[in-house]
Amino acid sequence: MKIQSIHNQSFKGYDARPLNAIYMQKSAIQGSYAIYNELHDIGREVGFDVIMNAPQFRLLSTPEELKYAVRTANYGNCWAQDNKVFINKDGAVTILYPDKTNNNILNVEAKELAQKLGINCALSKCHFEGGNIFLGIKDNGEKYLLMGADTISENLGARLETEEDMTEYVRNYIKPTRAKNNPKTIKREINDIIDDFSKDFDIKKDNIFIIRQPSFHLDMTIRPLKYPYVLVNDIKETDKVAKNFKGDKSILNNYRDYQIANVLLNYESGDKIADDLEKNGFKPIRVPGVFGRNINFMNAIVHEKKDGSLCYITNSCECANEDYMYFQKAFEKSLKKTCKDIDDIRFVSGGRSLKPDNNIMTLLGWLYGGIHCMTAEEPKFDISA
Secondary structure, X not given: OOOOOOOOOOOOXXXXXXXXXXXXXOOOOOOHHHHHHXXXXXXXXXXXXXXXXXXXXXXXXXXXXXXXXXXOXXXXXXXXXXXXXXXXXXXXXXXXXXXXXXXXXXXXXXXXXXHHHOOEXXXXXXXXXXXXXXXXXOOOOOEEEXXXXXXXXXXXXXXXXXXXXXXXHHHHOOOOOOOOOOHHHHHHHHHHHHXXXXXXXXXXXXXXXXXXXXXXXXXXXXXXXXXXXXXXXXXXXXXXXXXXXXXXXXXXXXXXXHHHHHHHHHOOOOHHHHHHHHHOOOXXXXXXXXOOOOOEOOOOEEEEOOOOOEEEEEEOOOOOOHHHHXXXXXXXXXXXXXXXXXEEEEEEOXXXXXXXXXXXXXXXXXXXXXXXXXXXXXXXXXXXX
């Protein structure tokens, strides 16, 4: 599938973007510095910087590497994606951070980082986690926001009786069946929330699309490319791959348990998510991308290179269990076949740690994360436009 290049347009987008820099922050997870080094080497080759915010940089030995280090007095956790987003707001690069009053250190870190980088910073009225939203640009130049339904639930807060009621309402787009609240009132509150997102992100309300929530954040199941294309993990495709797996039977059993739980409970078959995308004008590309919590290739960074082709950077199985490489090769083959503009696929491993099956990808996976969760991307905005 050939994806039209937007490299020569006035670029203000986010989905598959020419990146200026990738930002990482302090992590106690073993291997995070190794991930920094791998990303740094990739960025140097394809055209973006990688910045690490950490108290110690003993592993960075040269002055050139040290210039990519910043140090703020306050730190959050390793999930840089979840507590900030870089946007073009009022003609300036701005860090927009969510209203997380219960975790003030994340707010402080975002403000200090903006000051260190010499860019603007703004507090959003809304609660959001970067892994559950995607920003992009349509063919007509308008920005859009893809949002998992749970983000609406989180902003509704206690306005519904229980968390179960909130999730049921927004996932199924029907009046709550067990909530006592007036459905018209709830709908009005949701519209108010969408208004706030529209203002904070400078995006038209009609371009904010709520799609069904998978088992966790959107970035664990889908990956937008250039509009209107979106990679979607599809269980029918992963089942085809798993059917021919000849390795450790326990890995296959874990895969089956994971898929059964997610199909029955969390809508992660891909069909319902793909349907929501199609209804809103997107074109889903179904790929075999998730084979368990610790084998996930959908969680990825996408960079548009100068020639308009895409570099796809995701989690590697290379330093984990050798049998996992079967799934990695299957995903890579599928991606090359379905997305011709992705001519550069990079797998980041973080190296091997104490045990053969205990590398950074495995650890991140069991924590419901991956390489995209660990980073926040700063697009190469055309501020003059």
